[in-house]
Structures are given as structure tokens and as C-alpha cells.
Amino acid sequence: MKSAAEHREFVDLVEALRAAQDTITGASPPEDVARKAREGLEEVTRLLAPFTVSEAEQLAGYLITEPGHAQALAPVLHVDESSTEHVRGRLVLGRYYLGGNGAAHGGSIPLFFDDVLGRLANDGGRGTSRTAYLHVNYRKITPVGQELRVEAHVDRVEGRKRFVVGTIHDPEGDLTVDAEGLFVALRPGQP
Numbered sequence: 020m021k022s023a024a025e026h027r028e029f030v031d032l033v034e035a036l037r038a039a040q041d042t043i044t045g046a047s048p049p050e051d052v053a054r055k056a057r058e059g060l061e062e063v064t065r066l067l068a069p070f071t072v073s074e075a076e077q078l079a080g081y082l083i084t085e086p087g088h089a090q091a092l093a094p095v096l097h098v099d100e101s102s103t104e105h106v107r108g109r110l111v112l113g114r115y116y117l118g119g120n121g122a123a124h125g126g127s128i129p130l131f132f133d134d135v136l137g138r139l140a141n142d143g144g145r146g147t148s149r150t151a152y153l154h155v156n157y158r159k160i161t162p163v164g165q166e167l168r169v170e171a172h173v174d175r176v177e178g179r180k181r182f183v184v185g186t187i188h189d190p191e192g193d194l195t196v197d198a199e200g201l202f203v204a205l206r207p208g209q210p
């Protein structure tokens with residue numbers, strides 16, 4: 020397992036990337052400011068490109084003790100309580116994940132649940148599995164910029180099949196989403 024303690028600056032870099040994604044998404048800057056911001060981003064790419072590594076050496080997604088695992092792709096779960104069978108925590112969807120009218124983009128929710136349910140499916144010595152399906156029910160809009168409550172747990176295991184379920188509740192305590200994922204344990208040598 021890769022150690023987040025040895026890569027604090029990289030963890031902070033990914034946090035800064037998330038903040039940039041939120042700020043760019045919410046900004047309507049004058050053209051000269053947009054150009055300066057682009058030049059800054061291009062400088063970041065120039066700086067990091069020589070350090071491109073193979074997937075086995077990649078840090079993003081693999082610093083698993085960090086909230087968000089140092090990967091800017093999926094919304095971050097802040098874990099309050101967890102075991103190998105369940106997790107409870109908080110989620111704030113930033114401006115980057117806005118769909119419209121204050122509601123989160125529909126695609127951001129399965130992205131979040133694939134990560135959270137997938138990690139539970141693979142926890143507890145259950146070994147690597149892959150998502151076979153992810154069923155998401157949108158019961159009420161999921162607001163961006165507000166603290167949401169998340170719960171997920173392993174519902175049942177049938178041979179290689181792991182069924183993992185989760186919910187999101189808004190600050191009023193209303194259910195906004197429930198989801199079920201089927202994760203199938205990989206056979207030896209299966210990609």
C-alpha cells in the first residue's frame with residue numbers, strides 16, 4: 020500500500036486541483052484573466068509531464084487512507100465511521116458537480132457510488148472485484164454546496180457476487196438517492 024505520509028505534497032496538489040475545478044466551473048472571468056489562468060494550468064502540465072509513471076507507480080487513486088484517495092475524479096466522502104461491512108460519512112458536492120438549478124449532475128452520483136460501494140466490496144479480505152451493475156434511484160434533487168449524509172453497507176455475498184447498497188440524505192434528512200451495486204470477484208488472471 021502506498022503511504023500518504025510520504026506524499027503529502029501530492030495529496031495537497033490534488034486538493035488544489037479540486038478547488039481549481041470548482042472555481043473554474045463557477046467563474047465568468049474577463050478574457051485576460053481566463054488567459055492568465057490557462058497559462059498557469061499549462062505551466063502545471065509542463066512541470067508534471069516529465070514525471071509521468073506507469074499505472075503500477077501511479078499515486079492518484081492509490082493513497083487509500085486519504086479522503087478522496089488523492090484522485091480528483093470522484094466526489095470526496097469524509098468518513099465518520101467505518102468497518103469492513105459499512106461506512107457512514109459526509110459529502111459536499113462542489114460547484115464542479117453542478118448539473119442545473121442547484122441539483123448535482125446525474126452522472127456525479129454513480130461516479131461517487133462506484134467508488135464508495137466498490138471499495139466496500141473489495142474490503143474485508145474480499146479481494147478485487149469489478150462493477151457488474153450499478154442501480155441508482157434519484158428520489159429527490161441532490162443539492163450541491165450542502166453537507167449530505169452518506170451511508171453504505173454490504174447487503175449480502177453470494178459466491179463471487181457482492182451486493183452493496185448506499186443512500187444519500189440531504190440536510191433536511193430527506194432521502195435523495197439510493198443505490199445498489201453488484202460487484203463480481205475476479206477469477207485469478209482476470210483483468
Ligand SMILES: CCCCCCCC/C=C\CCCCCCCC(=O)SCCNC(=O)CCNC(=O)[C@H](O)C(C)(C)COP(=O)(O)OP(=O)(O)OC[C@H]1O[C@@H](n2cnc3c(N)ncnc32)[C@H](O)[C@@H]1OP(=O)(O)O
Pocket residue numbers: 080081083133134137138141147148149150151152178179180201203204205206209
Ligand atoms: C477494480 C480494481 C481496482 C484496483 C485498485 C486498487 C486500489 C484501490 C482499492 C479499491 C478500489 C476500488 C474502488 C473502485 C471500484 C470500481 C470498480 C470498477 O468500476 S470496475 C470498472 C467497471 N466494470 C467493469 O469494467 C466490469 C466489466 N465486466 C466484467 O469484467 C465482467 O462482466 C464481470 C467481472 C463483472 C463478470 O464476468 P465473469 O465472466 O467474471 O462472471 P460471470 O460468470 O459473467 O458472472 C458471475 C455471476 O455474476 C452475475 N452477473 C454478472 N454480471 C451481471 C449483471 N450485469 N447483472 C446481474 N448479474 C450479473 C452472473 O449472472 C453470475 O451469476 P451466477 O454465478 O450465475 O449466479
